[in-house]
Amino acid sequence: MTAPKIAMLGLGSMNGAILAGLLGAGVPAENITATTRTAASAQAKADQYGVQVLAEESTAEANQRAAASADVVFLGVKPPQITGLCAEIKDALKPGAVVASVAAAVTVAMMEQALNPGQPVIRTMPNTPLSVGLGVVGLTPGRSTDQQHTEQVAQLLGASGRVHVLPEEQIDALTGVAGSGPAYAFYLAEHMAAAGVEMGLDPQLAADLAAQTIYGAGKMLVENLGTHDAAQLRRNVTSPNGTTQKAIETFDAADMGSAIRSGAQASSTRAAEITEELSAPQ
Numbered sequence: 001m002t003a004p005k006i007a008m009l010g011l012g013s014m015n016g017a018i019l020a021g022l023l024g025a026g027v028p029a030e031n032i033t034a035t036t037r038t039a040a041s042a043q044a045k046a047d048q049y050g051v052q053v054l055a056e057e058s059t060a061e062a063n064q065r066a067a068a069s070a071d072v073v074f075l076g077v078k079p080p081q082i083t084g085l086c087a088e089i090k091d092a093l094k095p096g097a098v099v100a101s102v103a104a105a106v107t108v109a110m111m112e113q114a115l116n117p118g119q120p121v122i123r124t125m126p127n128t129p130l131s132v133g134l135g136v137v138g139l140t141p142g143r144s145t146d147q148q149h150t151e152q153v154a155q156l157l158g159a160s161g162r163v164h165v166l167p168e169e170q171i172d173a174l175t176g177v178a179g180s181g182p183a184y185a186f187y188l189a190e191h192m193a194a195a196g197v198e199m200g201l202d203p204q205l206a207a208d209l210a211a212q213t214i215y216g217a218g219k220m221l222v223e224n225l226g227t228h229d230a231a232q233l234r235r236n237v238t239s240p241n242g243t244t245q246k247a248i249e250t251f252d253a254a255d256m257g258s259a260i261r262s263g264a265q266a267s268s269t270r271a272a273e274i275t276e277e278l279s280a281p282q
């Protein structure tokens with residue numbers, strides 16, 4: 001099978017992470033055309049990734065041009081811009097092309113309504129660790145999306161992460177755990193490093209200790225899936241009446257477990273709210 005031509009419309013944090021993953025997995029750079037809003041960003045991204053990047057600012061039809069030659073079109077703009085972008089590119093798309101959005105909250109139905117009837121679409125919820133080959137993606141195909149399209153997008157994203165095909169009702173929950181999730185780990189790293197500095201460590205060393213510890217713990221979690229769960233791995237670090245026990249008691253006293261669950265649920269609830277906002281008559 002020849003490698004598909006790919007358009008990445010919008011090349012910010014998320015589509016940039018997907019692009020890094022695709023390039024890292026061996027997709028040829030010449031198969032990819034991306035777009036940005038500003039010319040300065042297009043130049044910076046072209047230099048960073050080595051792909052062609054068109055800016056809407058300097059090429060009015062940048063999105064149509066990028067979409068026209070693509071077999072797979074990733075929409076990576078902000079949620080309120082997605083349906084407008086769909087309308088902009090709908091007549092430029094190649095027959096048989098599939099449109100995959102990475103946006104939170106924008107439903108399959110919203111995209112299908114903005115595109116031409118019968119257009120294959122896929123709603124995805126990826127996360128930024130795709131950039132290092134360790135991402136997670138939730139994916140829901142549209143009504144006119146056949147198995148081949150779903151497999152094509154799943155295969156592209158699956159080269160740099162784990163892909164789960166889900167009913168659309170579960171995408172917001174996946175957003176709360178995995179889409180927003182890297183930020184929770186980074187937040188933990190920020191505070192672990194800050195604690196190290198407060199206890200007298202050099203900031204660079206403290207940041208390195210936090211990063212490497214979370215990296216190592218994440219690898220252990222993945223490698224022990226199905227045999228030792230997170231709670232067991234935590235118990236293995238916790239000596240009776242030792243140092244870790246004191247830390248966990250302190251977290252429990254602050255009800256940190258409940259705060260983390262509330263945060264993940266708030267992310268998911270916010271996705272549903274944005275869907276409502278985008279559905280409201282203008």
Ligand SMILES: NC(=O)C1=CN([C@@H]2O[C@H](COP(=O)(O)OP(=O)(O)OC[C@H]3O[C@@H](n4cnc5c(N)ncnc54)[C@H](OP(=O)(O)O)[C@@H]3O)[C@@H](O)[C@H]2O)C=CC1
Binds near residue numbers: 041042056077179
């Ligand atoms: N960030 C994340 O971790 C995740 C984000 N998402 C979803 O990804 C989407 C993008 O978010 P994120 O990457 O964070 O946002 P960014 O602001 O980082 O990127 C947005 C990109 O869209 C470009 N853009 C804006 N308007 C246009 C236009 N009219 N034509 C072409 N390109 C345009 C911007 O151009 P320029 O570079 O010139 O500013 C920028 O490259 C959102 O819908 C979000 O819900 C989903 C999962 C995780």
Ligand SMILES: O=C(O)[C@@H]1CCC=N1
Binds near residue numbers: 104175179180
């Ligand atoms: O914060 C956001 O809205 C996006 C979606 C998931 C992660 N980032």
